[in-house]
Structures are given as C-alpha cells and as structure tokens.
Amino acid sequence: MRKSSIIFLIxxxxxxxxxxxxxVSTRKLNAYTTVNPNIVSYNELTMDIDxxxxxxxxxxxxxxxxxxxxxxxxxxxxxLALIEAIRASKCATIFQPxxxxxxxxxxxxxxxxxxxxxxxxxxx
Numbered sequence: 491m492r493k494s495s496i497i498f499l500i501x502x503x504x505x506x507x508x509x510x511x512x513x514v515s516t517r518k519l520n521a522y523t524t525v526n527p528n529i530v531s532y533n534e535l536t537m538d539i540d541x542x543x544x545x546x547x548x549x550x551x552x553x554x555x556x557x558x559x560x561x562x563x564x565x566x567x568x569x570l571a572l573i574e575a576i577r578a579s580k581c582a583t584i585f586q587p588x589x590x591x592x593x594x595x596x597x598x599x600x601x602x603x604x605x606x607x608x609x610x611x612x613x614x
Contacts, residue, residue, distance in 0.1 A: 536610060536611060537582065537583075537608045537609065537610055537611060538608065538609050538610075538611055539585055539606050539607075539608045540581075540606050540607045540608065540609075541606075542606075543604055543605060543606050544575060544578075544579050544584075544603075544604070544605065544606075544607055545602060545603070545604050546571055546574060546575035546578060546579075546602070546603045547571075547600060547601070547602040547603075548567065548570065548571050548574065548600065548601050548602075549599070549600045550598075550599050550600065555600075558570060559598050559599070559600075559601070562598055563598070564591055564593065564598055564601075567591065567598045567601040568589045568591070568601055568603070570601070571589065571601045571602070571603040572584060572587055572603055575587075575603050575605070575607075576607075579607040580609075581607035581608055581609050582608055582609055582610050583607075583608050584603070584605035584606065584607055584608070585605060585606045585607075585608050586605050586606055587603055587604070587605035588603070588604045588605060589601060589602065589603055589604075590602045590604075
C-alpha cells in the first residue's frame with residue numbers, strides 16, 4: 491500500500507506542476523512577420539557608393555607632402571588624408587576608410603587611405 495500511495499503522490503505532483511507552467515505560443519504574429527520588410531540602410535537610399543575603391547597617399551618624399559605632414563600626429567595625418575581624398579575624388583564621403591601609415595622616431599612619413607567614394611543621389 492505504501493508503494494501505490496507514493497506513486498499516486500508523484501503523479502499528483504507532476505499533474506499540478508504541469509498545469510501551473512505557462513503556455514508559450516510558438517507562433518507570434520507581429521508587423522515584422524506579416525509584412526516582411528526589406529531592410530535597407532539610409533545610406534543606400536540617399537547615396538551612390540562607387541564600386542571601385544580609391545587610394546590616396548600623402549608622403550614626405552614630395553615638397554607638398556613634407557609641408558602637410560610636418561609635426562602632425564597619426565590621427566591628424568589620417569584626418570588630413572581623408573579630407574584631401576574627398577576633395578580629390580569630388581565626393582561627399584568615403585565609406586569604409588582604411589589607413590596605413592609609416593612612422594619613424596615619432597614622425598609621420600606616409601599616410602595612405604583606401605576606401606569607397608560616395609555621392610548623394612540626384613533628385614529626379
């Protein structure tokens with residue numbers, strides 16, 4: 491009799507525990523799933539990004555480069571390369587700019603920028 495009462499008690503506890511657990515629906519409908527929007531970045535809507543990357547270098551081997559890089563930090567030299575690359579390519583900005591630099595004894599000798607020029611789309 492003792493065995494049957496323990497089994498009955500366990501079954502009763504499992505029934506109570508299973509009835510107390512919250513029911514979770516696996517199917518949830520919201521605006522995202524019913525409409526299924528295409529996610530497009532704001533930049534793709536407003537800008538034309540060139541497929542060909544550019545490379546722009548400022549080097550102390552030229553007189554102009556020597557004057558530009560004189561007493562600049564690495565960050566300042568990278569900023570200068572970005573500004574000059576934007577002006578040279580006649581664009582609004584450069585996407586995914588990547589920099590390489592050459593420094594010797596704390597002095598910046600060369601900065602090279604690599605990236606994709608982007609221009610604002612023309613209104614039609």
